[in-house]
Amino acid sequence: MRRPLVLWATAISSALLAYRFYRLPAPLGNDVQLGAAVDPDKAEGPHQHRRRKCDEHAKWVAKMVALHNATLVLTVDRKGCANFTNLQKAIDAVPDHSSSRTLITLDAGVYAEKVVVWSNKTGVTLQGRGNLASVVAWNDTANSTTGGGTFASATLSVLADGFAAHNVSVQNTARPASPGEAGGQAVALRVAGDKAAFHLCGFYGAQDTLLDERGRHLFRGCVVEGSIDFIFGDARSLYLGCTISSVANAGEDGASEVTGSVTAHGRASAAERTGFAFVRCSVVGTGRVWLGRAWGPYATVVFARCHFDDVVAPGGWNDWNEPGRQQTAFFAEYDCTGPGAANVTRRVPYAKQLDQREAAPFMDLSYIDGDQWGLPPMLGGVAVASADVI
Template sequence: MANNIAVISICSVLLVAVVVAVTVGVTQSGKSDGDSGEVKSASKAIKELCQPTDYQQSCENSLSNANTTDPKELIRMGFQAAMTEIETVIANSTTLKELVKGRPRAKQALENCHELMGYAIDDLNNSFKQMGEFDVDKYEEYVENLKIWLAGSITYQQTCLDGFIKTRGESGEKMRALLKTAQELSSNALAMVSELDLSLKKLHLSGATQGVVRRLLSHDQSGFPSWVSSTQRKLLENSSKFDLKPNVVVAKDKSGKYGTINDALKEIPKRGSTPFVIYIKKGVYKEQVIITKEMKNVVFIGDGPEKTIITGKLNYVDGVNTFRTATVGKWNFVYYIYELNELNARGWRRKTPPFQVGGHSRPSYAGSLSHDQGGFPSWVSSTQRNLLENSSKFDLKPNVVVAKDKSGKYGTINDALKEIPKRGSTPFVIYIKKGVYKEQVIITKEMKNVVFIGDGPEKTIITDFHFLQFAFEPLLAAVIGEKFMAKNIGILNTAGAKKHQAVALRVQSDQSIFYHCKIAGYQDTLYAHSHRQFYRECIISGTIDFIFGDAAAVLQNCRIIVRKPMSNQKCIVTAQGRSERREVTGMVIHNCTFTGEPKYMSVKNKNKAYLGRPWKEFSRTIIMQSHIDDIIAPEGWLPWNGSFALDTLVYSEFNNRGPGADTSKRVKWRGLKTFNEEHAKLYTPHDFLHVDEWISRSGVPYTPGMMPGL
């Protein structure tokens, strides 16, 4: 019988008008005045919302005309203010045209800024729309999207300014001045969302159903959760039910106004701002109870978990979708249950959640992420497997075939790109037959869900001679459109070490995947610029900062090869560019191999190699469960410029192996962290990229957590 009972004694006191209102006044001081949790004026709401930001005055100024206390709308207005400011920058930047005349680098930097500001506005606009659609059922996905897009907007603005480094004249300083407020407002927007996320986590509104229950049931010495105020405790601990003065009494013995809970629910006012107390006397109530999103601040008081019982028998096996099987479904988060026993009469049958949070129960990842012998997760469909592992390219039924031997529809990749539909929602597959394609390939932001399939990274090769003349020039290959995927493709920049910065591939594509690809160059080979990126079983080679950028990127099972540099150069693998402390970006290198090409091995003692250096103030690079050959200098890491970022960066090496993995002689910077396994797990694909939402759909094999046996 014990296994058939789910005891719900959740003393939930989330007294807010909407879920996002937890960002205001609830967690800032840890205090509560016992009211509805809503602020009493727009001015106070703005001050509360701006309090955790780094630029409070800019925040308050940008929201000064707001006439609402709804934090959700205020946050959206914050996004809108940042967009408006960037649009102002674009308009005013025309005044810089005179300053860049006769200065080609500065001129190119200014042109790049116009493009980059457009991308920044796109990310802010995506955030604005997502906040308007905010669905607590998809809380984690939405907040993750917001953080990624806002970080992208910040990165684009920073990249604009980076373009003016080493340019002559006043144009760089003028652009920095123009962008100052826009950068502050973008930073503030990220701070608001980060505070929202932190507040919701503190109130335990995320995670699987039973996990929520467990966390909500953690108590302090008085027996209540630590976040329950004294006023709220009085409401919940009063021994006399009648002292509570319930709004409605439900009783099976007809001593109350109603005999069923559902009849009592009809009296609940829509979106009430004060507690509506329903006292449910002892008895077994065989009904499905749904607290809709309109029913706010509802309190259930029972006579005890073994006396007041709500029971039902809907279940997945009998044909009811999991979404609909909960006996008690909760579509809002302003809700108490006290001394109730919720019994599912079918017991713990498969996919039958006893209690639903937000009308949705998350699946357990423990079973869903198991892999079969083929290396794919067990839940990858046969169609997806065929796309990625089929040896016969013709079984893929590509939309377009490109071939140098004229056996395809086109002879160049760029001709094939013209067939891609704008903003397509389904994969558009381009099969690129073996051959060397000397062309510059740009996947624009309008080209979504594009898939490149080649004959192998040593057979299908995209290459050209490009070196960095101007910052952010789209060099050999640039991928901007979201959900791009490439398999069996080689991308080689042949400019050589003497040409210094020579990007082979720049990636801005959100939720992009590179599988079994080769990316080769010298300095600045792979520019993992922004958004979410995953690289599996790829080969990446170069000399200086050859994996750099500010994406949230994971490289798993890849081979990282240091090449022979110029005689006076050191080699540095990574240069991560996180410029804001709240950005969820970073470079994670997981179960990869660090080694050197044969030509480098002969000079490794003279031209030393390092794991990375901090390009920006909050640079974050995690190397874990990887094999490091004896090519890495004992110090491990290299400064960028003096003491810059050494206290604020986050670098860590966890459970690596090989002769170069010895950390005993590593630099002693404050930012160099020692992680335990629990902390390291936060940087696995499952936790860092939330890959189950997008990589699983691609069918690419990956390990979601720590590598077993390492």
């Protein structure tokens, strides 16, 4: 259930007094274009049209300020109403190694740029207008980057601790790689900072869409779309109420051929405390996919109370063609439903079906030590035992 939001009449006015806004000195220069395109169907002149748009933008920003516990606000849009028209420039303006939070508002539009939140830009909250409304998009692949490979192909790289994003879409629009094609990996999001949270966001690509590299992360009510190993890395992450959408092609021999994989977890040793936990998520889409492949010998992936469409292969899991990993990988399911979970007796023998006691440690914020940082301020104090708060 959603917690009732604050009353805007008082919250916005108090927020505007309490928060400090970043403003560039006039003139704004090349970064913000003052001229906005005029809708020919509107009777108002260009100045009135732009003012109306900017007034609406200001009201939305004020509303976001009231929701987030930030001491500095930076604004980004395409209409000339904000501090920046470029997201990377806004991130570059965040104070280095700040102990307080910076809110960056990203108005609706497609921002065609490659963005890095460097490790010194701590405590950033990125707030968009909605998944598929505020879009960051680029088209690098492992082949197109200069010596960087798959990791460097990311559209958005989050290397700083304490990052949060709300209602934003991140896309890698590169052409999907053909089967067996080398260098076609194309990451949308790379997250390597600790204590990162993503709320109601979307991540779209094909092979290697989401590089959940390292650290503790929360994905709440998000959409992740891809085909091959499209959630991969060695992080300790909790996915609550997410839609996991396969865009894998159907195999040549029909529905029986597996053509993709949801996860590829890279845990390398028993000493690591990493793994992916999916709670009340849905696995849907096209093709036929494994729930996970053992990229690392101790790969750890759990699906609890999830819904599986028939896109999930009957065997469920794959050992990366390394039979020894069957003894060390931890692939498990608990109380899952749908056509893809209808006959668990067909799962590979090393997959586990957990009971409630065994599944419980993977099913709430304590799995990622996220009680203090996982929930956004507007949901602060709400106990999250599963994916109910989305």
